[in-house]
Amino acid sequence: MKRLLLFSLLVTGFMAFANKTSSEIYVDLEKVHSLKRVLYIAAHPDDENTRALAWFSLDKKAETAYLSLTRGDGGQNLIGDELSEDLGVLRTQELLAARSIDRANQYFSRAVDFGYSKSAEESFDKWGKAEILSDVVLVIRQFKPDVIITRFPPDKRAGHGHHTASALLALEAFEKAADPNYKPGQVAQFGAWKTTSVYWNTSIWWGKDIEEEAKNNPKYLIQDIGGYNPLLGQSYNEIGTHARSQHKCQGFGAIIERGSRLEYFEHMAGKQLENDFFEENKRSWSKLISAKFSEKFNTLLANFDFVSPEKNVPALLEIRKVLAETPASQLDHLKSEKLNLLDQVIINCMGIYMEIIAEDYAFTASEEIKVSYQLTNRSDRNVQLMGQQGLPTVLKLNPNETITQEHIISNQSEYTTPYWLKAPFTTVFDISNPADLGAAESQPTYQESLILIIEGQRIEYTVPVTYKWRDPSYGERRRAVIAAPDYTVNLDQKSIILKPGQEKEVRVKIHAYKENLNTTIKVTAPDGWTVSSPQIKVNSTKKHEETWATVTLKAGENAKRGKLLFEDESGNPLKALTEITYDHIPTQVIFKPAILECVSLNAEIIPGKVAYIKGAGDAVPQAIAQLGFEVEEFEVSDLSAIDLKGYQSVVLGIRIYNVAPELHNFDQKLFDYVAQGGNLIMQYNTASRSAADKKFGPLPFELSRKRVTEEDAAVKFLAPAHQIMTTPNKLNQDDFKDWVQERGLYFAANWDDNYTPLFAWHDKGEEDLKGALIVAQHGKGQFVYTGISFFRELPNGVEGAYRLFANLLSYQP
Ligand SMILES: [Zn+2]
Numbered sequence: 031m032k033r034l035l036l037f038s039l040l041v042t043g044f045m046a047f048a049n050k051t052s053s054e055i056y057v058d059l060e061k062v063h064s065l066k067r068v069l070y071i072a073a074h075p076d077d078e079n080t081r082a083l084a085w086f087s088l089d090k091k092a093e094t095a096y097l098s099l100t101r102g103d104g105g106q107n108l109i110g111d112e113l114s115e116d117l118g119v120l121r122t123q124e125l126l127a128a129r130s131i132d133r134a135n136q137y138f139s140r141a142v143d144f145g146y147s148k149s150a151e152e153s154f155d156k157w158g159k160a161e162i163l164s165d166v167v168l169v170i171r172q173f174k175p176d177v178i179i180t181r182f183p184p185d186k187r188a189g190h191g192h193h194t195a196s197a198l199l200a201l202e203a204f205e206k207a208a209d210p211n212y213k214p215g216q217v218a219q220f221g222a223w224k225t226t227s228v229y230w231n232t233s234i235w236w237g238k239d240i241e242e243e244a245k246n247n248p249k250y251l252i253q254d255i256g257g258y259n260p261l262l263g264q265s266y267n268e269i270g271t272h273a274r275s276q277h278k279c280q281g282f283g284a285i286i287e288r289g290s291r292l293e294y295f296e297h298m299a300g301k302q303l304e305n306d307f308f309e310e311n312k313r314s315w316s317k318l319i320s321a322k323f324s325e326k327f328n329t330l331l332a333n334f335d336f337v338s339p340e341k342n343v344p345a346l347l348e349i350r351k352v353l354a355e356t357p358a359s360q361l362d363h364l365k366s367e368k369l370n371l372l373d374q375v376i377i378n379c380m381g382i383y384m385e386i387i388a389e390d391y392a393f394t395a396s397e398e399i400k401v402s403y404q405l406t407n408r409s410d411r412n413v414q415l416m417g418q419q420g421l422p423t424v425l426k427l428n429p430n431e432t433i434t435q436e437h438i439i440s441n442q443s444e445y446t447t448p449y450w451l452k453a454p455f456t457t458v459f460d461i462s463n464p465a466d467l468g469a470a471e472s473q474p475t476y477q478e479s480l481i482l483i484i485e486g487q488r489i490e491y492t493v494p495v496t497y498k499w500r501d502p503s504y505g506e507r508r509r510a511v512i513a514a515p516d517y518t519v520n521l522d523q524k525s526i527i528l529k530p531g532q533e534k535e536v537r538v539k540i541h542a543y544k545e546n547l548n549t550t551i552k553v554t555a556p557d558g559w560t561v562s563s564p565q566i567k568v569n570s571t572k573k574h575e576e577t578w579a580t581v582t583l584k585a586g587e588n589a590k591r592g593k594l595l596f597e598d599e600s601g602n603p604l605k606a607l608t609e610i611t612y613d614h615i616p617t618q619v620i621f622k623p624a625i626l627e628c629v630s631l632n633a634e635i636i637p638g639k640v641a642y643i644k645g646a647g648d649a650v651p652q653a654i655a656q657l658g659f660e661v662e663e664f665e666v667s668d669l670s671a672i673d674l675k676g677y678q679s680v681v682l683g684i685r686i687y688n689v690a691p692e693l694h695n696f697d698q699k700l701f702d703y704v705a706q707g708g709n710l711i712m713q714y715n716t717a718s719r720s721a722a723d724k725k726f727g728p729l730p731f732e733l734s735r736k737r738v739t740e741e742d743a744a745v746k747f748l749a750p751a752h753q754i755m756t757t758p759n760k761l762n763q764d765d766f767k768d769w770v771q772e773r774g775l776y777f778a779a780n781w782d783d784n785y786t787p788l789f790a791w792h793d794k795g796e797e798d799l800k801g802a803l804i805v806a807q808h809g810k811g812q813f814v815y816t817g818i819s820f821f822r823e824l825p826n827g828v829e830g831a832y833r834l835f836a837n838l839l840s841y842q843p
Pocket residue numbers: 073074076077190193
């Protein structure tokens with residue numbers, strides 16, 4: 031059962047094996063001993079209450095898990111330019127980084143985060159409720175929690191439709207998981223599971239009077255999660271805050287709080303508990319195995335030797351032997367999970383270090399993969415490494431002597447890529463291997479089982495194959511070894527926007543993953559387009575050699591939107607590599623088809639220079655350049671030195687006041703620029719709840735949390751004669767077709783009478799919203815605030831959004 035490797039705490043996401051201190055080992059052993067289990071359910075990365083997870087996991091010593099319905103694909107990114115499925119991959123790793131701190135497990139359903147949703151019904155319509163319900167039930171049946179905790183209430187109070195949906199699904203799955211007639215295939219594999227109760231982890235956010243209301247009210251369990259763990263030297267709220275701060279792409283870095291902190295849990299379904307989440311838990315080692323086993327385990331915990339942890343090994347091995355001989359069904363199917371954790375404890379008690387190192391980080395299907403097994407037994411106990419193919423039969427691991435064994439491992443023909451991104455998807459990931467359902471991430475592409483004989487007991491341990499190198503300023507660095515195609519084709523842009531008759535160069539980077547690559551790439555242009563060189567010859571000698579080619583693409587008079595395709599000599603589509611690299615996560619790779627989106631665009635501009643002041647990160651400047659403007663990018667701090675006079679327009683990057691509030695220091699400079707005839711365009715910022723940060727624009731308006739999430743919501747033109755609607759492009763209804771994900775977010779509200787709103791639209795069943803784009807004259811110039819999602823529409827080549835943006839930038843005083 032590969033899934034249970036999810037519980038592997040020994041090999042962190044960074045692929046570095048790390049032995050633990052005595053007290054950390056003891057914390058792990060307490061978890062092996064504990065038979066309590068909690069499943070926390072919500073919708074997104076960041077919804078989970080990490081402090082509560084840390085408390086459940088480390089104070090209550092419950093095996094704890096967070097099931098996030100989605101991977102957060104539809105959100106925004108504060109630290110880089112990953113969006114959509116790439117963002118989902120980054121957020122998956124941020125969740126795993128958080129879980130490695132709060133020591134909980136992580137699961138997902140197949141639901142794609144398609145963006146903001148105003149109701150659970152809309153979410154269910156898009157996902158298919160039956161599929162996601164089945165996923166939630168599967169996780170419950172596998173994980174077998176005593177209690178399910180939801181972050182949200184099952185109604186409108188949850189806000190986001192995904193949030194409401196997560197609570198509704200938790201409640202329904204609670205019933206269904208216990209029903210042997212629901213999904214009998216799952217029942218045959220994991221059994222039906224009756225969870226005792228469902229509680230909602232409410233807070234002051236949902237009810238100001240919660241403290242009063244919950245007091246002496248049997249509906250509530252109130253728990254102080256602020257306790258201190260002397261084994262770890264931290265309190266649960268400290269640990270939880272460290273975990274929360276891993277959600278870096280969402281800007282969730284948080285200040286650490288210490289001391290008592292109450293959490294409120296409101297009863298939703300199942301049994302109403304009196305004092306404790308686990309008071310109905312009847313599992314015990316005496317009942318599951320025997321009183322003698324239970325006693326031995328208790329004795330070990332009571333007499334654990336912290337000074338010489340290897341002295342605990344005989345008792346640990348005795349426990350392991352009994353556990354290994356007990357049938358899995360007798361242990362609620364927790365046998366392999368407990369054995370896996372126990373093996374880690376044994377290995378850590380002996381300070382056994384194991385790694386498998388490859389000479390490179392990428393291998394193609396035809397290459398020989400030479401690896402080196404390196405093991406060090408840092409104890410006086412008797413350990414042997416069993417022989418596998420290519421290894422001597424048995425090797426003795428003498429105390430503190432590193433043994434190194436060369437070995438050839440077999441290739442993988444399927445390229446490394448997150449399992450949920452292997453097939454095309456829209457609102458639900460298409461997962462072909464049922465064993466992957468629920469899993470947080472793919473298994474390492476290359477991993478090997480090492481079989482150790484520790485004082486007569488056979489312990490099999492899976493170690494990922496890694497590549498390590500020296501970074502002079504950082505020290506040792508590592509990454510997982512991947513299976514790669516012979517070469518990849520990456521383009522210097524995702525899309526190309528050309529007017530009929532126009533041509534433009536596209537730079538193509540070819541990265542060879544094998545030596546002596548001599549081949550031809552076939553390039554095919556879409557209908558109505560011509561490409562200068564339909565064939566690219568590739569001749570490289572070294573592995574990882576990169577060569578560059580240039581193709582010139584021309585849009586004909588009747589060019590249609592389409593894709594520029596890259597194929598190998600046999601006509602197979604070639605792959606592009608996306609690599610996601612940050613310090614807080616292990617490097618991620620995604621191989622996707624090498625495609626350039628070609629958009630034929632009928633957009634005129636009045637050319638001029640544009641200054642783009644960078645905000646939270648977006649690909650809007652590239653789009654401005656595509657339109658034909660000369661664009662220069664600046665940091666907020668550059669504003670002290672730039673003379674804005676020479677710029678036809680100044681554009682503020684998305685969420686700029688959120689990430690760089692010091693921009694307010696330059697407000698007057700920006701407003702003076704407008705007064706003297708400039709054109710200032712402010713893209714969306716999020717409205718802070720405190721509303722402390724209120725003043726934006728030369729004339730007052732406020733930021734609301736209002737948005738239109740339906741990308742096809744009908745649009746009304748409120749001022750069709752305004753120059754933004756007519757010059758140089760006369761906008762029409764066609765310009766609002768084929769938008770992606772949404773219309774816009776954080777619309778303006780309560781604006782000064784001098785502003786003119788240009789558009790009105792609304793989601794189904796709601797009132798018209800007019801704050802998507804407001805414009806005002808100020809002195810000789812113009813100021814625009816817009817919540818329209820240009821940062822999504824432009825990189826996706828949405829023609830109408832380009833025409834509108836061209837008009838915004840073509841302002842003439
Ligand atoms: Zn959320």
